Amino acid sequence: MAKYSIFNNIEESDVKKMLNCFEAKKLHYKKDTTILSNIANTTDIGIIESGSAIIIRYNYNGTRTIIDKLTTGEIFGSFSTSHSEELYLISTEETDIIFFNYNRLINRCKKNCEYHNRLIENMLHILSIKMKTFNERIEVLTKKTIREKLLAYFNILTKKQISKSITLPFSLTDLADYLSIDRSAMMREIKNMKEEGLIESKGKKIYLLY
């Protein structure tokens, strides 16, 4: 899904020229590093070249919410956040990120490189994929009960992993933060679903029986 690169259909030699033209910087981060502490304030666009990261909000009661999980090929920028809250971008493993300037990207450089068009089209494509994942997120979050949230989320995963046997991309602790529900209540509900024969599970491995 995120296999579509922003440099799709652009020659490697041109990619290097462009990175120069956009004043792109490639940076490396260790696991659990705060990459950005206020995403809304960045004027850069970032692309995860390898690794993964999460966008999180710290709630005043000490809990946190995982707003988004980004993996290889995915994009982030000021559009990844609303105006009203401070969100953090944190690596979840060893991660390489390419940053480049948003305005340069949008307003075209003076040279008006022919590959620039292609880049913008690629970005459009990546953004529309991102929109779809946002819609999936909203679909899950708008479910009212914990069980419905879990089933909706498992459903999306089965479609992506094309199997009734799925592996969560999160720890269960993180899953609760992602679904914005209490972890212990979620564990209780998973237990109920197992007892009712809806699913089988062991840690991050879930098997859907319906």
Added chain:
Amino acid sequence: MAKYSIFNNIEESDVKKMLNCFEAKKLHYKKDTTILSNIANTTDIGIIESGSAIIIRYNYNGTRTIIDKLTTGEIFGSFSTSHSEELYLISTEETDIIFFNYNRLINRCKKNCEYHNRLIENMLHILSIKMKTFNERIEVLTKKTIREKLLAYFNILTKKQISKSITLPFSLTDLADYLSIDRSAMMREIKNMKEEGLIESKGKKIYLLY
């Protein structure tokens, strides 16, 4: 916010040529008309030229959820939905919509019109604004209590309407469907907030006192 048009910086005469080139159709809908019954299946891009519409999901228990509210200048398409659920687009007043073909838009027509670039840039801009509103939506939905959801939503509105006195763009019934909470529970919470002196309200008019 949605004042930015997809035809920004394009001459009106060119707009007409483009609409032709994209096989664009302009359609008019009366209030409460189902414009699309499965948004995921459309290959068109739609722009609300005037009026407004909502994207909704019917839940199996007879309730419905308002997934998104679209007003003048806003865009929708297959990216407005996830793969897994059937969503409906319904006008909420007299509405004009311009539809055009997504592939034509992305892959460029053979003529390679110079205004085509401008159009794609405009679309990128509109999409990134849309992403922001999606993030706001997620911000609200990830709040755990009804009160927190209401306050987060009111907060976003005060920023948009630049005032502590806000008017909801929804009926209270629709607001509950948008926040994905029970209407009567929401009314109860609004009442509590009034009694605690947090807000004043009468119907869709809300004054924030904090």
Added chain:
DNA sequence: TGATATTAGTTGCAAGTGCAACAAAAAAAA
């Protein structure tokens, strides 16, 4: 205009969820 439909506002009660506080298992670090 009066009749009809929709929205707003209220309440009791049952069910679901969050919170706190654990123990056990697994993973990571020393």
Added chain:
DNA sequence: TTTTTTTTGTTGCACTTGCAACTAATATCA
């Protein structure tokens, strides 16, 4: 390896929320 940290799994209890079933107040339509 052993030690330390993190994650998983469990439960009682209080509180929040959803549901159902109303009435009152507005809108809408004939």
